[in-house]
Amino acid sequence: MDLSEVRREYLKGGLRSSDLPNEPFALFEKWMTQAKDIQLLDPTAMVVATVDDNGQPYQRIVLLKRFDKNGFVFFTNLESRKAQHLEGNNKVNLLFPWHNIERQVAITGHATKLSTAEVLKYFVSRPKESQIAAWVSKQSHKLTARQALEIKFKEMKQKFADGDVPLPKFWGGYIVKPESIEFWQGGEHRLHDRFIYTKDHDNWNIDRLAP
Structure with a gap:
């Protein structure tokens, strides 16, 4: 081109x-x-x-x-x-x-x-979903499939549903x-x-x- x-x-x-x-x-x-x-x-x-x-x-x-x-x-x-x-x-x-x-x-x-x-x-100060995403993503590491990431996000969202998300x-x-x-x-x-x-x-x- x-x-x-x-x-x-x-x-x-x-x-x-x-x-x-x-x-x-x-x-x-x-x-x-x-x-x-x-x-x-x-x-x-x-x-x-x-x-x-x-x-x-x-x-x-x-x-x-x-x-x-x-x-x-x-x-x-x-x-x-x-x-x-x-x-x-x-x-x-x-x-x-x-x-x-x-x-x-x-x-x-x-x-x-x-x-x-x-x-x-x-x-x-971040939205709760962003706080949870910080726990979910092993940034820059290899990932087998997006589905694994989404499953982990749902698990962590349920874990922290009733309280604050720790750092x-x-x-x-x-x-x-x-x-x-x-x-x-x-x-x-x-x-x-x-x-x-x-x-x-x-x-x-x-x-x-x-x-």
Whole structure:
């Protein structure tokens, strides 16, 4: 299949140095708010890239659940492939692909496990079915058939029918503490605007990158 003719112009706006705050979190919050306000589909969805012991990169999409100046938070099964990778190499890359508004945000940093108290606070806020699903799925492990998963879900739903769902010991979360945050805004004729914030102790350096 030849896809060389699939192209379009990026015409939704630009990004100038005068638009940039001194630190990246204010701009990220502004962009996230704008994405939510226009009801962009899954604005919190981000690609998480990790690397295994052989140097093989893997990517998957997870949902951002919180962010502030300390970092970006997501939750997962601690026995999953991504969690196993992070045990050996906690360097991580996050990517927000906001295609409809011609923007991307790419973040590099280190992932650190959240405390049990932080994980529990989020876990109890989830719908009960999602809490049960956390118990059912051995994330990233081989599964003989979907029916086995559905049967297990029904069993666990019955088990926890009359009470609270406890936090599984194998379920947790991470905060990604950023070392760089790059903002990409599509531009006409492929002259995109790219700015990267790089952490320098307590300050952030800002550089424009060629598209």
